[in-house]
Amino acid sequence: MARKTIRVDYLSRVEGEGALTIRVRRGKVTGVELRIFEPPRFFEALLRGRSWLEAPDITARICGICPVAYQMSSCHALESAAGARVEGPLRDLRRLLYCGEWIESHALHVFLLHAPDFLGYQDGVSMAKDHPEMVRLGLRLKKAGNAILRLIGGREVHPVNVRLGGFYRVPSKSELAALIPELEWALAAARDTVRWTATFPFPDLERDYEFVAMRHPREYPFNEGRIVSTKGLDLEPRDYDEHFEEVQVERSNALHSRVKGRGEYLLGPIARFNLNFDRLTDTARKAALAAGLRPPCRNMFRSIIVRAVEILWAVEEALRIVRSYEPPPAPHVDLSPRAATGRAATEAPRGILYHRYRLDAEGLIEDAKIVPPTSQNQLSIESDLMELGPKLVEMPHAEAVWTAEQAIRNYDPCISCATHFLALEVVRE
């Protein structure tokens, strides 16, 4: 009647607070509970009664790592309510801003949060002592992303220059051109990062995930496209609520998301890569193939290589936009509110971020719904841990905790966003 509990009371190197309990009975895993106890912050309630113009700035405060994602999803949803589209150089500047966020967010995760797991270090600080050159490279890549955020967004964290219809101020051609030398360095550094991460040892864990990502007719996805999946979903973002549902579970302050009638699904870099491999640039595709990465990739531990590939792609895309930029005639297009509901999804670094707003005729927000990627991935994280369970129970406790945390960090979870993370408990019953 051997019962065992593996418990991680606090998960490190993730954004926010959570814990993990694995229950084991007679050598078999009987349950996995990922508990998110970061308090809910009630942003959706905070938005009610506010002007639609405030939504991009308020929602950006949900996360210090992916504020651009919140600004982009809110802008596109609210512009959709107004029946407006932003095109031309303003659209390109939005993509450039998103490039900056992907580069800085992925670089932080690859070099300081996730690589230590693969190389056997407790954290990025201890890894920096033995691998100073790679940590410096990672910090410089992150800085290159932050420089884009500072220039287009007005500052590195919680940008203040984004507004409905575009921006408060747009950069001059020469201001953007000043980014080119560092982005050219970053292109070579990103190639090195793909090669470096491909040398890591990867635990053997493959599952039959339903990958879900945006797909655009021509581009690797950021702000536009249909929501598609490897199990047949193909829908407009406005139809999101018809196909996905959120359920409350007692153990978590985050709502869990499911495909209606089917269950868990997986968002983020691997899903984007598998569904949009043909939309990558030649350079990024070749780097991925040379690193042994081809779709479909079903091993979430290899997400670190995919993030490196996405850094490479984002640097190339940023260079393309910067080199072809011609300033728009006005920094934003004028919009008028109307009583309507607007919905949009964009690709945050961690996956699809869905926003829905109902407005009155004056542009006051009557209702808001925000579904961040980490809460959508939570069921998939638990299933990965169920699959890993038999191996975890055979491991010494410290190794089990290490492997479980590493499996969770595959998702680069952002619990602050999801609270809507990790202490590991294995209960042997």
Next chain:
Amino acid sequence: VRAQVFGIGQAAAGDDGVGIEVLRELRRRAPEGGAPELVELADPMSLVPHLEEAGLAVLVDAVVSPGPPGRVLRLRAEEAAAAHLALVSTHGITVLDAFEVARALGASARRVVLVGITIEPPSRYHVGLSREVLDAVPRAADEVLSVLRELSGEERGEESGQQGGEESAR
């Protein structure tokens, strides 16, 4: 020796913005041309390259504490890191993690001091400081200036000691 004061925080996360507010107070007091370099930071990791270059550095940040908010603490950064102070983080990385990374990369830790202002855990979107933390801003600014005077004095003492040593050696 280059002296820099770094104010770290988020103005829209209530009392977490106190580091930024202390920098504003120092700007108001600064004599023309005589002020230390004041740097506002929201992302702790962007501190690393600054610390690799800085001579004297004072880090001003909010410290989450179960005690009353508005107390002003002063610690050498390595002492603060060893004490595992609860600083507010971005993606689990605090200003002291950034200090440790900079030190691992070879930055000198001799002249890095943390001036911390205790706050309750920030949990809501909120612009502006609580009364207790706002009242601590002038005291924290006094502490920063006092730290800079002492660090500069130590630096001068070491320089003259080195010169004296060289002279005696001659």
